[in-house]
Amino acid sequence: MTKRYFTAIPILFISFINTLYGQTFDGVRISLKGGILNSTIKGLETTVLSEPFFLNYTLSNKKVTGFTGGFGINYEIKNSIASINLDVLYAQQGTELLFNNTEKNFNYRMQFNYSYINFPILLKLYPFEKSQDGLHGINVGVGPQIGINLSPENIVYTSGGPGKLPAFGTDLQQQQQIRNVLKGKNNFGINFHLGYDFRGRGFNVDLQYHYGLTDVVRTEANAYNFIENKNTNQVIRLCLSWELFSSYPKKSVLIIRNPRS
Numbered sequence: 001m002t003k004r005y006f007t008a009i010p011i012l013f014i015s016f017i018n019t020l021y022g023q024t025f026d027g028v029r030i031s032l033k034g035g036i037l038n039s040t041i042k043g044l045e046t047t048v049l050s051e052p053f054f055l056n057y058t059l060s061n062k063k064v065t066g067f068t069g070g071f072g073i074n075y076e077i078k079n080s081i082a083s084i085n086l087d088v089l090y091a092q093q094g095t096e097l098l099f100n101n102t103e104k105n106f107n108y109r110m111q112f113n114y115s116y117i118n119f120p121i122l123l124k125l126y127p128f129e130k131s132q133d134g135l136h137g138i139n140v141g142v143g144p145q146i147g148i149n150l151s152p153e154n155i156v157y158t159s160g161g162p163g164k165l166p167a168f169g170t171d172l173q174q175q176q177q178i179r180n181v182l183k184g185k186n187n188f189g190i191n192f193h194l195g196y197d198f199r200g201r202g203f204n205v206d207l208q209y210h211y212g213l214t215d216v217v218r219t220e221a222n223a224y225n226f227i228e229n230k231n232t233n234q235v236i237r238l239c240l241s242w243e244l245f246s247s248y249p250k251k252s253v254l255i256i257r258n259p260r261s
Contacts, residue, residue, distance in 0.1 A: 027247055028076075029076075029245070029246045030243070030245040030246075031071060031241040031243045031244060032244055033069060033241040034068070034069040034239065035068055035069070035206075035238045036065060036066070036237075036238055037067075037068050037091060037092070037093065037235050037238070038064070038066075038235070039066060039233065039234065039235040040062075040095045040233075041094065041112060041217065041232070042231060042232050042233075043232065044061055044097055044217065045059050045060075045097070047182075047227060047228075047229040048226055049099075050229075054101050054103065054104075056102040056103040057099065057100060059097065059098070060098045061095055062098055064094050064095055064111075068239065069089065069090055072087040072088075072089075072241060073085070073087075076134060076135050082123060082126075083124045083126070084121070084122070084123060084124070085122040085141065086119075087118070087120045087121075088117065088118075089117070089118045089239075090115070090116070090117055091235075093116050093233060093235055095112050096111050097110040100161075105162045106160075106163035106164050107160055108158065110156070110157055112155055113155070114152070114154060114184050114216075115150040115151045116148060116149055117147070117150060118146070120191050121143045122143040122193050123141055123143055124140070124193065125139060125140055126139045126197075134246065135197070136197045136198065137199070138194075138196055139193075139196070140193060140195075142191065142193065143190070144188070144190060145188070145210060147186060147188070147233070148186050149186050152184035152185065153183065154184070155175065156175065157174050157175035159174070180220065181222040182217055183219075185214070185217060186216075187212055188212070189212040189214070190210070191210050192211070193207070194206075194208075195207065203240070203241070203243075204241045206238070206239045209237075210235035210236075211234065212234060215230045216232065217231040
């Protein structure tokens with residue numbers, strides 16, 4: 001499934017360029033972006049513990065907070081309320097699994113600390129405003145996002161409790177084995193956007209929800225009873241952006257003089 005998505009990337013890119021080529025743009029804005037995100041990887045509880053091997057235990061999947069930042073380019077389509085936005089964003093995305101065996105008084109934590117370079121493309125609409133000096137105000141958007149995993153083995157394992165046995169090995173040994181078994185993958189999904197662009201300030205606010213469509217963790221053959229399962233990214237992202245450059249067409253001004261002057 002993932003291979004089919006990423007095989008389609010060149011086709012989507014060429015189609016997008018052809019779309020841009022056929023449009024006329026009023027303005028271009030280049031912005032520096034930074035913010036925070038809250039992410040989780042769905043389905044990891046089933047991947048790690050597919051059967052109830054223990055009697056009294058809890059296994060929870062906890063959302064984590066990370067940083068995101070990069071730059072974006074916004075193209076306003078002429079004589080419309082629409083723009084096309086391209087971003088390149090670094091993002092700290094992952095999740096945290098917390099296991100507690102209350103019967104044996106043993107617990108562990110697995111932190112999936114992945115780093116991505118995300119390439120979201122948005123079609124944005126400004127429903128309440130159309131001005132000659134650029135689109136501003138409330139805007140909504142939707143579009144695809146491709147994410148490249150830069151750290152597919154960055155899983156941190158820690159354990160504790162009186163029930164921890166020497167036969168389990170050290171945390172570092174377990175961590176390396178888990179890294180050999182669970183491999184982070186690239187991501188493809190859809191973004192839903194709500195934003196506000198402040199007129200004349202060069203300052204914008206973006207809130208986005210990313211719904212992952214592809215499996216982002218591959219399970220190798222292992223002795224842990226981990227299974228292959230579909231694990232998707234779910235991310236809420238809040239970004240502030242500062243315009244470094246903006247270009248709009250010059251307006252013609254008609255001056256009417258008083259004949260008596």
